[in-house]
Amino acid sequence: MDLLRFSTAGSVDDGKSTLIGRLLFDSKGVFEDQLEAAERSTVNRSAGPIDLSLLTDGLRAEREQGITIDVAYRYFATPKRKFIIADTPGHEQYTRNMATGASTADLAIILIDARYGALVQSRRHTIIASLLKIPQIVIAVNKMDLVGFSHERFLEIQRDFQPFVDQMGFSGVQWIPLSALNGDNVVTRSDVAPWYKGPSLLEHLETVEIHQADLGDDFRFPVQFVIRPNLDFRGFAGLLAGGTLKVGDEVLALPAGTRSRVKQIHTHDANLPEATAPRCVTVLLEDEIDVSRGDMLVHPQRLPWVRRTFDAQLVWMDGTPLDLTRPYLIKHTTRTVRVKIAELLYRIDTNTLAHLPAQTQQLNEISRVRISAAQALYLDSYAQNRTTGSFILIDPLTNATVAAGMVTADQPVDETATRSNRIDRATREAHNGHRGQAIVLDGSDRAAQSQFARSLEARLFHRGAQVIVVDDSAVEGADVLAVVQLLLDAGTLVIVDLPASDTTARLALQRSVAERDLAEVSIAPDVATTEAATAQTVLWLADRGVFGTYTVRGPGADI
Amino acid sequence: MDTSAASRTHLQALEDESIFIMREVAAEFERPCLLFSGGKDSIVMLRLAEKAFRPGKFPFPLMHIDTGHNFPEVVAFRDYRAAQLGERLIVRSVEDSIKAGRIVERPGQDNSRNRMQIPTLLDALAEFRFDAVFGGARRDEEKARAKERIYSFRDGHGQWDPKNQRPELWNLYNGRIHAGENIRIFPISNWTELDIWQYIATENLEIPSIYYAHKRPIVIRHGLVLPISDLLPAEPGETVEERTVRFRTVGDATCTACVESPAATPWEVIEETAVTRITERGATRVDDKVSEASMEDRKRAGYF
Incomplete structure (x- = not known):
């Protein structure tokens, strides 16, 4: 049996609570004592026959005011599926509750009153469902009994609303004419509308395909917790947020840029040969690399955006409006860092999708902002991955959750963005x-210098280093600088062997290569004992920290 | 459980969600603890903690607030299970709080200690400076619970404000608190009674014997089947009978009713639960019938 999570948005006027009550009641998800309590309340309030909406409106304030003011979760199961309903209020001032309910839903039910057709509220629900990338929607045209189950009326509503829905990019849309009050087409198909050939609401919920596509194909593993009971077990526990992981796969750890292979995919039940998102696993790697909570394991060829500046849609959830001058905390996967909202680009009208100019952002408003984070985040667009593309903002003073955000598919071009699209130097160096490091040789005897260069190159090479000699037979003059810089970007040890007379190239290197990247080695004229000299040079390079900060793999481990 | 990659059952999905929550709390809080009563929901919680943290130790101790009104089988099971797992168990008792004058027993008939355990719980949280407390509450139990967050924020007095809960989106939980505040964590919020029984069955979990059919002296009072004991004597005029019963919850022995049932295995309980027409609390908790909002009132005061 699988699990379908769906959300509903609407108010008592739409008959939403009645619809859920009916679904629970007719599918036997309501128990006698709950029904008894609803009956007692109905008697207390003299509201006629059993008011099914009383089954769902939980908090006293809601019962007193007759409205739903928060998200309530309801559970029922049929022999085919288990269902979790996130039941949310529908008025504009509850947009944040709608977004909350929608954030985990596989499907949304949009309720339309058959007498009025699609109203502003129906459009807003549809827009929110679309912004939160709920893959499937059901458009339930309720109160069909009040229009005599007219096919004409149903078609009219459809003609009016369908073009709007088509722009929203849902992967599935199902229209169902029903009456929650009488139970027509809710659980069983009704014969009052013989023109309707589709499924009842429950039949549709039981059979609709559940998409896991919202987690994407790219492997994403935000490290949540490190399990290290003893020296033999160092496991990175977390929820697979995208793609599939197999034992033996090469993974890259962000932000360190170090690589390793998957040694074991551990669960308490068994070690798995592979695991697919969403799944809680503990990953053990071949190498002892530095990984902790907030880091992310990814496949080296399928990197996320590594960005400090990015654009997102923001749903404001707090009574205090957005303050562009204040820092906030972002919680994105298992990583929490400081951010500022650098720019409020525009506000989105939740009734029309129009972009409006905005100075600030109030409770329940949705806008597009540019966020600037203190540290890089590992992001995908929300359209690609609902986990790595979503975040919340927290007020560091009150600790309140003030906003929910979704990373947009189009991002501004900036220097951090270009970095993220390629393998950067740090990643290559880690690899x-x-x-x-540029090792510039400086000797009066050119032959001895060249011999030393080859000897040093061989020594470093056989110890596993990426190393090359650049000399004047390959490049000359100003070109030397360009070649050396390119090789440095590739994380290479570059032995520069130039004649003493080539001052142009030497000066260019001294001026333009960063001090920590430039090592100058003087070659004495009697350097016949190259063996000892190269060994000494390697030690000297090690003292400079050229090898020290990395876990060195393979034969180079002892340099 | 079935661990093949292809099949993902609703239990698997619920289990993953709960494991994720437990690890999140262990990573973000300094001093969590897990309430373990020996009841079936907290037994499931311990299995989930094993799944979340083994081969490591649990990064938190277990704690039980002993009302002094527990069923002896359940208390014995509590100690047995904690020892078997090799995890630390802290017990703090309402009885001690009464002796220390922190609680005054209410006069009259209502000797339920559901409300009385609140000060003991709050004292224990202060004593150990626990900042996050795992509880085994489920949203299907009761209407007020249906709206409670998975991270349920409590102020310095342990109180819940249902109108001012933090929004919870995706699986991004906000665990930030100020000193003195704490958060109650409900990792099995989305499980139903049936899910719990299915999990007990598929995981082969041991549970106290009184969850299965056994013979016991009972009276029928207000339509509820009440187990007769020193803590819950028969009233004048009531007929005590011996019936085959089992418990659906094992709370306070003065106010926990049982149900007539021949179910002797988890699968038989599942068969019964799948067709049952009365919620767990409705069938077995005398104190929830007091008013429509009684759970909401207790929770506001600091109850789980």
Whole structure:
């Protein structure tokens, strides 16, 4: 049996609570004592026959005011499926509750009153469902009994609303004419509308395909907790947020850029050969690399955006409006960092999708903002991955959750963005196991210098380093600088062997290469004992920290 | 459980959600603890904690607030299970709080200690400076619970404000609190009674014997089947009979009713639960019938 989570948005006027009450009641998800309590309340309030909406409106304030003011979760199961309903109020001032309910839903039910057709409220529910990327919607045209189950009326509503729905990008849309009050087409198909050939609401809920596509194909594993009971077990526990992981896969750890392979996919029940999102697993790696909570394991070829500046849609959830001058905390996967809202780009009219100019953002408003974070985040667009594309904002003073955000598919071009699209130097250096370094040789005897260069190159190479000699037979003059910089970007050890007379290239290197990237080695004229000299040079490079900050793999481990 | 990649059952989905929540709390809080009573929901919680943290130890102790009105089978099971897991169990008792003058027993007939355990719980949280407390409450139990968050924020007095709950979106839980505040965590919020029984069955979980059919002296009072004991004597005029019963919850022995049932295995209980027409609390909790909002009132005061 699988699990379908769906949300409903609407008010008592729409008959939403009645619809859920009917669904629970007719599918036997309501128990006698709950019904008894609803009956007692109805008697207390003299509201006629059993008011099914009383089954769902839980808090005293709601019962007193006759409205639903929060998200309530309801459960029922049929022999085919288990269902979790996130039941939310429908008025504009409860947009945040709607967004909350929608955030985990596989399907949304949009209620339309057959007498009035699609109203502003129906459009808003549809827009919110679309913004939160709920894949499936059901458009339930309720109170069909009040229009005599007229096919004409149903078609009219459909003609009016369908073009709007088509723009929203849902992967499935099902229209159902029904009467929650009488139970027509809710659980069983009714014969009052013989023109309707589709499923009842429950039949549809039981059979609609559940998409896991919203987690994407790219492997994403935000590390949640490190389990280390003893020296032999160091497991990274977390929820697979995207794609599939297999034992033996190469993974890259962000932000360190270090690579390793998957040694074991541990669960308390068994070790798995592979695991697919969403699944809680504990990953053990071949190498002892530095990974902790908030880091992310990914496949080296399928990197997320690594960005500090990015655009997102923001649903404001707090009574205090957005303050562009204040810092907030962002919680994105298992990572929490400081951010500022650098720019409020526009507000989105939740009734029309129009972009409106905005100075600030109030409770229940949705806007597009540019966020600037203190540290890089590992992001996908919300359309690609509902987990790595979503976040919340927290007020660091009150600790309140003030906003929910969704990373947009289009992002501004900036320097951090271009970095993220390629393998950067740090990643390459981590891969190589050492820093990039220009080793400029300076000797009066050119032959001895060249011999030393080859000897040093061989020594470093056989110890697993990425190393190359650049000399004047390959490049000359100003070109030397460009080549050396390119090689440094590749995280390479570059041995620069130039004649003493080539001052242009030497000066260019001294001026333009960062000090920590430039090591100058003087070669004495009697350097016949290259063996000892190269060994000494390697030690000297190690002292400079060229190898020290990385876990060195393979034969190079002892340099 | 079935661990193949292809099949993902609703239990698997619920289990993953609960494991995720437990790890999130362990990572973000300094001093969590897990309330363990020996009841079936907290037994499921312990299995979920094993799944979340083994081969490591639990990153939190277990705690029981002993009302002094517990069924002896359940208390014995509590100690047995904690020892079997090799995890630390803290017990704090309402009896001690009464002796220390922190609680005054209410006069009259209502000797339920559901409300009386609140000060003991709050004292224990202060004593150990626990900042996050796992509870095994489920949203299907009661209407007020249906709206409670998974991270249920409590102020410095342990109180719940239902109108001012933090929004909870996706699986992004906000666990930030100020000193003195704490958060109650309900990792099995989305489980139903049936899910619990299915999990007990598929995981082969041991539970106290009184959850299964056994013979016991009972009276029928207000339509409820009440187990007769020193804590819950028969009233004048009531007929005590021996019936085959089982418990659906094992709370306070003065106010926990049982149901007539021959179910002797988890699968038989599942068969009964799948067709049952009365919620768990409705069938067995005398104190929830007091008013429509009684749970909401207790929770506002600091109850789980």
